[in-house]
Amino acid sequence: MSHARPASRLIAALALACSLAPGCAVRKEQPFKAACDDDCYKAIATKIEYPTVQQCCALEDDWAALPPVTLAHPGEIEYWNLGLEETIQIALAQSQVIRDLGGAVLRSPGDATTTVDPALQETDPRFGIDAALSAFDAQFSTSVYAEKNDRALNNQFFGGGTRILQQDAMVFQSAITKQAATGTQFTARHNIDYDANNAPGNQFASAWNTNIETEFRHPLLQGGGIDFNRIAGPTRTPGVYNGVLIARVNTDVKLADFELAVRDLVSNVENAYWDLYFAYRDLDAKVAARDASLETWRKIQALYSTGRRGGEAEKEAQAREQYFLFQEEVQNALSGRLIDGTRTGNGSGGGTFRGQGGVHVAERRLRMLLGLSPADGRLIRPADEPINAPLVFDWQEVTSEAVARRAELRRQRFLTRRYELEWIASKNHLLPRLDAVGRYRWRGFGHDLLDNSPTLGRFDNAYGNLTDGDFQEWQLGMEMTIPLGYRQAFAGVRNAELQLARQRALLREQERQVLHDVAGAVADLDRARMISETTANRLAAAQQQLAATTAAYEADKAPLDLLLEAQRSVADAESRHFRSLAEYAVAMKNVHFAKGTLLPYDGVYLSEGPWCREAYADAAQLERRRGKPRELNYASARAPRVSRGSYDQHPAMAQALPLAEPAPPISAPAETDESAEPLAPTPEAESKDTSAVDPNTEILPTLHTAAPARQFPLPPASQ
Numbered sequence: 001m002s003h004a005r006p007a008s009r010l011i012a013a014l015a016l017a018c019s020l021a022p023g024c025a026v027r028k029e030q031p032f033k034a035a036c037d038d039d040c041y042k043a044i045a046t047k048i049e050y051p052t053v054q055q056c057c058a059l060e061d062d063w064a065a066l067p068p069v070t071l072a073h074p075g076e077i078e079y080w081n082l083g084l085e086e087t088i089q090i091a092l093a094q095s096q097v098i099r100d101l102g103g104a105v106l107r108s109p110g111d112a113t114t115t116v117d118p119a120l121q122e123t124d125p126r127f128g129i130d131a132a133l134s135a136f137d138a139q140f141s142t143s144v145y146a147e148k149n150d151r152a153l154n155n156q157f158f159g160g161g162t163r164i165l166q167q168d169a170m171v172f173q174s175a176i177t178k179q180a181a182t183g184t185q186f187t188a189r190h191n192i193d194y195d196a197n198n199a200p201g202n203q204f205a206s207a208w209n210t211n212i213e214t215e216f217r218h219p220l221l222q223g224g225g226i227d228f229n230r231i232a233g234p235t236r237t238p239g240v241y242n243g244v245l246i247a248r249v250n251t252d253v254k255l256a257d258f259e260l261a262v263r264d265l266v267s268n269v270e271n272a273y274w275d276l277y278f279a280y281r282d283l284d285a286k287v288a289a290r291d292a293s294l295e296t297w298r299k300i301q302a303l304y305s306t307g308r309r310g311g312e313a314e315k316e317a318q319a320r321e322q323y324f325l326f327q328e329e330v331q332n333a334l335s336g337r338l339i340d341g342t343r344t345g346n347g348s349g350g351g352t353f354r355g356q357g358g359v360h361v362a363e364r365r366l367r368m369l370l371g372l373s374p375a376d377g378r379l380i381r382p383a384d385e386p387i388n389a390p391l392v393f394d395w396q397e398v399t400s401e402a403v404a405r406r407a408e409l410r411r412q413r414f415l416t417r418r419y420e421l422e423w424i425a426s427k428n429h430l431l432p433r434l435d436a437v438g439r440y441r442w443r444g445f446g447h448d449l450l451d452n453s454p455t456l457g458r459f460d461n462a463y464g465n466l467t468d469g470d471f472q473e474w475q476l477g478m479e480m481t482i483p484l485g486y487r488q489a490f491a492g493v494r495n496a497e498l499q500l501a502r503q504r505a506l507l508r509e510q511e512r513q514v515l516h517d518v519a520g521a522v523a524d525l526d527r528a529r530m531i532s533e534t535t536a537n538r539l540a541a542a543q544q545q546l547a548a549t550t551a552a553y554e555a556d557k558a559p560l561d562l563l564l565e566a567q568r569s570v571a572d573a574e575s576r577h578f579r580s581l582a583e584y585a586v587a588m589k590n591v592h593f594a595k596g597t598l599l600p601y602d603g604v605y606l607s608e609g610p611w612c613r614e615a616y617a618d619a620a621q622l623e624r625r626r627g628k629p630r631e632l633n634y635a636s637a638r639a640p641r642v643s644r645g646s647y648d649q650h651p652a653m654a655q656a657l658p659l660a661e662p663a664p665p666i667s668a669p670a671e672t673d674e675s676a677e678p679l680a681p682t683p684e685a686e687s688k689d690t691s692a693v694d695p696n697t698e699i700l701p702t703l704h705t706a707a708p709a710r711q712f713p714l715p716p717a718s719q
Contacts, residue, residue, distance in 0.1 A: 066375040069360055071335045081383040084273055087370065088602055091269045094371025098261040101268055101343040101365065113261035121254035132247040135179060135233045142174035149197075167197035168206070179234050181226050184218040192449070192462075204447045208462035213441035221431040231425040238429045238492025241422050248642055249418040256411035259606060263407065263593070264344045265369070266602055270589050271342035271351045272366040274582045277382040278355040279362040281578035283333040289571030290326035296563065297323045315560050322564050326571070336361030342586060348524070349517045350593030353586040355579060386585035390529050393522060398595050402518045403511055405596030410647070412510050416503040417642060423496040429489040433481040443471035514594070521587065521594040528584040535577040542566070542573040605649045 069075055082090075097105060098113040105112045122128050149167040172192040179185055189212070196206030218224065223236065233243040297319040303311025336358020344351045357365065363380050367373070403409060444466025446459045453460040458468070465471070483489070549566040552558035592601040599605065 066373070066377060068364065068375045069379065071331055076377070078378045079381045080378040081381050083383045084270065085603070087273055087366070088266055088269055088604065090370045090372075091265060092262070092604065095265060098258075098265050099268075099369055099371070100264065101272075101341075101369070113258060115258075118251065118254050118258050122251050127242060127247060127250060129244060129247040129251060132233055132242055132244040135242075136181060136229075138176055138178040140174070140176050142172075144170070144172045146170040165197065165199070167195065169196075170194040181229050182218070183224040183229050183234065184216060187215040187217075189213050189215070194449075203459075206447070208446055208449045210444045210449070210462045210466055211441050212466070213439060215439045216437070218436045219433065220436055221434045222428055223433065225428070228425050228428045231421045232428070236433075238426060238489050239495060241425055243425075245421055245642055246418060249414050249421070252414045252643065253411055253418075256407050256414065259407045259599075260411070262604070262606065263598055266604060267344045267350050267589065267593055267598060269366070269369050270602070271344070271353075271586060272362065272369055273382055274353070274386065274585050275341045275355050275357065276359070276362040276366050276380065277384075277386070277585075278579055278582040279333065279336065279357060279359045280381060281582075282355070282575045283330065283359055285571050285574035285578070286326060286330045286333045288574070289567055290323065290330050292567050292570075293319070293323045293326050293564070296567070300560070310556070310560075318560060318564065322567070333358050334360065341365060344593075348520060348590055350521070350590035350598070351586065353579075353583040355582060386581045387588065388532060388581060388584065391525070391588060393525075393591060395522070398518055398522065398591070399515060401597065402514050402595040406514050407596060409507070409510055409514060409596075412503070412507045414643075416500070416507055419496065419500040419503050421642075423493070423500050426489075426493045426496040429492055430486060433479075435479045437475070437477045437479060439475040441473040442466055442469065443473065444468075445471070517594040518591075521591045525584070525587040525591050528580065528587040532577070532580040532584050535573065535580045539570075539573040539577045542569045546570045600649060 067073065069077075096115050098115075099105070123130065125131050147169050149165060149169065151165050153165050170193065173189070175187055175189040177185065177187045190210075191213075192208065192210045194206065194208055223229075223234070229243060230245050231243040232241040232246075235241070297316075300311055300316050300319045303309070304313065304316040305311070337356075338361060339356040340346070340354070341357050341362060342351045342354045346352055346354070355362075359379070364374055366380055444462040444464070446462035446465050447453065447456050448461040450461050450463055452464065458470075459465060546566040546569070549558055549562050553560065553563045589598065589601075592598040
């Protein structure tokens with residue numbers, strides 16, 4: 001009975017505490033009452049809201065102030081004559097976001113390429129180069145804790161029968177830890193603790209303990225070695241590799257992606273340029289055909305009005321129908337329809353020529369690629385003519401150049417090298433974890449921490465006792481960890497082997513695809529050249545036929561049908577001829593696209609732009625403060641290689657573009673229409689400033705051209 005009462009009291013206390021605690025309280029379930037009905041919920045909870053975004057880089061107010069040029073509202077036409085070189089320069093200068101003709105920036109903006117993407121990869125705090133190097137940075141840690149203890153102890157002998165412990169304590173700890181490239185971990189620690197208590201038998205009422213210790217831990221098998229740590233970093237998990245070499249490869253892959261985006265932009269600018277060129281030439285041909293049909297209709301109309309022979313009603317209607325047929329084609333050739341034009345990847349790598357839009361549609365497409373407003377009171381007009389000289393490429397040189405210079409293959413080789421490095425690192429996890437551990441410690445003890453009291457002898461202060469070196473300790477040992485079965489390690493090695501096999505297979509398939517692309521581009525270039533010669537001869541024949549038919553019709557020796565058919569043939573032949581010239585220009589560009597020399601062919605080179613002046617001043621000041629660093633050769637024989645050096649962006653293309661033999665003579669057209677003359681700049685366009693880029697724009701990075709004095713700046717971007 002003596003034990004029942006304390007037990008019942010304990011149960012009652014626990015029940016009272018449980019009833020007061022929120023988690024133990026028993027609540028009565030209340031039915032849920034909706035604040036509103038379903039309609040109210042749908043109206044409020046599913047409402048589409050507009051986000052709050054800081055608009056830091058809004059477009060200018062007048063960026064799209066002018067409406068687009070249309071058939072109903074042509075406005076005052078002023079031509080802006082642009083050469084291909086200047087067009088590419090404007091496109092690169094205005095492209096902080098690398099544009100495409102597929103509208104990907106609206107559908108999936110996360111997949112769009114910008115000028116800051118390489119910098120984003122390099123500065124990634126998780127997978128960037130600095131993030132990988134930070135694993136080997138020295139880490140400083142410190143802590144200080146003070147506490148007051150006042151408790152009763154279950155010890156009747158403590159302090160002569162006392163049951164109370166009173167204690168003042170403080171603990172201070174600081175350490176510097178450094179991970180070496182070999183996997184060795186070095187640590188230097190400093191510990192201080194203070195203890196003042198009422199325990200019996202103490203020499204001092206309060207005392208200080210201090211110690212300084214150094215420690216190393218070196219992995220002898222798993223996790224050790226410069227190769228493994230530079231590939232995988234200080235990790236113990238198979239499949240998780242984020243060393244500096246892996247981060248470097250990831251940055252190179254992102255640079256290759258950026259180069260591909262710039263190449264596609266340049267290719268699309270050329271495609272849009274020649275689309276616009278053909279649109280103007282096609283419009284000229286259709287305008288000439290419309291004017292000729294109008295003149296024929298007027299003559300027959302005059303005969304019809306006087307009732308003379310040759311002015312029959314069916315002939316007048318036939319001539320009138322042809323005029324309106326050409327008028328419809330002129331309107332479509334001027335305004336155009338929203339049909340996909342020539343762009344990268346539509347049938348061939350560089351883009352198969354289509355030229356299906358009119359002048360206005362093709363001009364707006366080119367403006368979009370250049371980063372200009374939809375309308376600014378001017379119409380862009382190509383000032384360059386396509387090359388019509390025959391070009392012959394050496395097949396052996398083209399194939400070797402394509403395999404070496406295609407950015408897709410270079411990117412895939414970097415990915416293959418990455419998985420080769422991961423495969424090397426994965427085999428390290430098949431070793432047991434065997435670490436050598438060593439520790440050395442100096443201790444000090446005293447009544448005070450620093451204050452010197454001669455009356456207390458050798459333990460007057462802790463730091464004095466520490467520096468005397470009377471108390472020294474050391475420890476050496478080994479630690480081993482062996483996972484029985486190595487299931488995860490074997491899975492990691494097998495996975496790395498499969499990944500490497502996959503990347504090598506993809507590389508071989510990409511090389512085959514590149515060679516097929518080159519073969520198709522070279523064959524299409526030859527086809528376009530021969531077709532351009534054929535269409536020139538056809539145009540000459542059609543014009544001669546029109547002249548002869550016109551003379552026969554006026555002499556009343558040929559019917560009206562032959563004259564109208566001859567007019568249609570001339571219009572179609574002229575349009576087909578200039579289409580073949582544009583196809584030849586695009587095919588020539590596609591050969592350079594297929595063999596990876598499009599950027600140097602257009603005089604575009606990639607390089608990192610300058611930093612701001614303050615960055616150079618800070619770097620110079622930091623360099624003066626520190627001593628000369630020891631150079632580290634990361635490409636030595638002890639470390640795996642990632643690349644074979646910088647990529648040469650200046651291929652020797654003079655030998656790649658020889659004129660094989662003089663082209664066979666092509667009979668010129670009998671009569672040259674005024675619309676077939678080269679597009680010459682108008683005085684208004686020459687006097688108007690065509691600069692579309694602020695020359696004071698800060699640059700990062702920079703796209704350079706082959707000419708020494710020309711630089712294509714990009715908008716500012718974070719480093």
